[in-house]
Amino acid sequence: MSNITKGRELTFSILKYNPRDPESRPRFVEFKMYETTGMTLFIVLSKIREEMDADLSFDFVCRAGICGSCGMLVNGKPLLACRTLTADYPDGNIQIMPMPAFELIKDLSVNTGKWMDAMSMRVESWIHTNEVHDISALEDKVDPDIADETFELDRCIECGLCITSCGTALMRPDFIGPAGLNRVARFQIDPHDNRTNEDFYELVGDDDGIFGCMTLLACEDHCPKHLPLQQKIAYMRRKLVSVK
Amino acid sequence: MSNIIEGYLGVTPDTRKSRLPARLDWWQSATGLFLGLFMWGHMFFVSTILISKDFMYQVTRFFEGSFIFDEPKPILVSMIVFIVFAIFIVHAALALRKFPTNYRQYKIMKTHTVVLNHDDTKLWFVQAYTGFAMFFLGSIHLYTVMTQADKIGPYASADRVVSDWMWPLYILLLLAVELHGSIGLYRLAVKWGWFDGKNPKAARKRLKKIKWAVTVFFLTLGFVTLAAYIKIGIEHKDNYGERYHPSKIVKMPSCCLHQGGVV
Numbered sequence: 381m382s383n384i385t386k387g388r389e390l391t392f393s394i395l396k397y398n399p400r401d402p403e404s405r406p407r408f409v410e411f412k413m414y415e416t417t418g419m420t421l422f423i424v425l426s427k428i429r430e431e432m433d434a435d436l437s438f439d440f441v442c443r444a445g446i447c448g449s450c451g452m453l454v455n456g457k458p459l460l461a462c463r464t465l466t467a468d469y470p471d472g473n474i475q476i477m478p479m480p481a482f483e484l485i486k487d488l489s490v491n492t493g494k495w496m497d498a499m500s501m502r503v504e505s506w507i508h509t510n511e512v513h514d515i516s517a518l519e520d521k522v523d524p525d526i527a528d529e530t531f532e533l534d535r536c537i538e539c540g541l542c543i544t545s546c547g548t549a550l551m552r553p554d555f556i557g558p559a560g561l562n563r564v565a566r567f568q569i570d571p572h573d574n575r576t577n578e579d580f581y582e583l584v585g586d587d588d589g590i591f592g593c594m595t596l597l598a599c600e601d602h603c604p605k606h607l608p609l610q611q612k613i614a615y616m617r618r619k620l621v622s623v624k
Numbered sequence: 625m626s627n628i629i630e631g632y633l634g635v636t637p638d639t640r641k642s643r644l645p646a647r648l649d650w651w652q653s654a655t656g657l658f659l660g661l662f663m664w665g666h667m668f669f670v671s672t673i674l675i676s677k678d679f680m681y682q683v684t685r686f687f688e689g690s691f692i693f694d695e696p697k698p699i700l701v702s703m704i705v706f707i708v709f710a711i712f713i714v715h716a717a718l719a720l721r722k723f724p725t726n727y728r729q730y731k732i733m734k735t736h737t738v739v740l741n742h743d744d745t746k747l748w749f750v751q752a753y754t755g756f757a758m759f760f761l762g763s764i765h766l767y768t769v770m771t772q773a774d775k776i777g778p779y780a781s782a783d784r785v786v787s788d789w790m791w792p793l794y795i796l797l798l799l800a801v802e803l804h805g806s807i808g809l810y811r812l813a814v815k816w817g818w819f820d821g822k823n824p825k826a827a828r829k830r831l832k833k834i835k836w837a838v839t840v841f842f843l844t845l846g847f848v849t850l851a852a853y854i855k856i857g858i859e860h861k862d863n864y865g866e867r868y869h870p871s872k873i874v875k876m877p878s879c880c881l882h883q884g885g886v887v
């Protein structure tokens with residue numbers, strides 16, 4: 381047991397704050413820990429909670445970059461903590477903050493769900509059609525390329541990294557954000573949805589919608605699923621600017 | 625009536641959203657595109673001083689209508705500047721919509737720009753600052769040139785730069801224009817996806833490179849040009865107000881030959 385070499389010592393500076401506790405003050409708290417191979421921030425935070433600070437709040441579900449519940453600001457960059465390796469920080473100093481733009485629950489835990497629900501309602505994130513379907517009959521065929529394009533945009537995991545990285549969304553909380561515009565594009569492309577561009581204009585044809593976007597493109601650069609946000613937001617802008 | 629209804633209720637009488645936000649977005653881009661491209665042309669015109677005083681003189685005369693009139697018509701220049709000034713004001717008004725408008729907005733955007741350390745977000749801040757600066761710098765310059773369009777030329781312009789103390793303003797304006805313009809044109813291209821092609825990510829990388837090249841090119845050209853006017857202005861200080869007389873006939877297209885360049 382004697383000669384297991386210790387990894388380097390890492391220093392974590394973590395923002396702690398409970399907005400519901402009147403006594404609580406926002407502050408950075410430092411934790412130190414030795415690195416192990418393949419260490420992710422999920423491992424780090426779990427260890428901190430188990431061994432150093434049982435009060436620390438954060439969210440993880442899938443631990444595999446699928447569920448989108450572990451978005452945080454790591455040294456200023458919006459990242460999925462479960463997919464973030466400590467090895468990527470050569471100086472061993474890692475600062476972790478909760479994502480701005482979302483309601484802070486406590487420490488690193490934010491309510492992305494509430495935001496995403498409101499967004500889904502706002503863009504009416506479901507197929508709109510008047511067609512009556514006979515569920516025993518074969519479905520209509522969809523051009524495979526269009527299906528691919530739709531499913532590509534459906535890969536959004538609602539992690540909120542794009543919203544947190546978007547300066548416009550931070551400045552203007554009513555802004556529908558990249559995830560919202562991506563969602564609109566998804567239904568605009570989907571042939572099952574009978575909504576016209578005029579209909580989509582009613583949803584996002586204003587300065588809280590597509591015309592509020594200032595093309596900062598931080599969404600494009602931080603989406604962990606590499607969704608084509610730059611391209612699709614430009615696409616929606618072209619479509620909606622030409623609505624009569 | 626429909627104005628009042630939309631004003632208070634946020635929907636037109638047929639319960640639709642106004643189409644105006646779309647128009648405003650389009651016009652902001654269109655005026656920005658015009659101004660950005662105009663500034664490229666403008667820079668080439670003023671930098672003709674680097675070739676020779678005679679050439680700069682001929683270009684000035686061209687804009688004063690030397691291709692039609694015998695006499696210089698600076699009113700033509702005033703008219704062009706008036707149009708540019710109007711577009712400039714429209715662009716400024718539309719761009720105001722994007723500015724942070726209260727402490728909270730400014731604070732979060734500023735923090736975000738520093739913390740996120742993301743290139744295009746930082747460039748946006750540069751654009752906001754330079755845009756704000758140009759409300760004043762640009763207006764002073766445009767008004768001066770519009771009302772004194774007869775005082776453009778190798779000596780007159782140099783006198784303005786040096787003896788009329790415009791050089792500090794021009795240094796700031798040059799920095800603001802070139803940064804704002806090149807960033808703005810880059811952002812326009814990605815905003816509307818003009819050059820997206822098959823691979824929008826690669827296109828953006830390329831555009832960013834071009835953007836930097838353009839910034840460096842025009843800033844260099846601008847400062848070298850400004851230096852040239854400053855040099856002439858200093859040499860010409862004692863003869864402030866004297867106009868330039870071309871030294872030789874400069875080869876011009878035949879249509880302009882009767883102007884000859886000899887005054």
Ligand code: SF4
Pocket residue numbers: 448535536537538539540541542543558559562602603604605606607
């Ligand atoms: S678009 Fe990308 S960054 Fe934004 S919520 Fe979806 S997966 Fe996350």
Ligand code: FES
Pocket residue numbers: 439440441442443444445446447448449450451460461462463
């Ligand atoms: S825990 Fe599911 S994405 Fe990180």
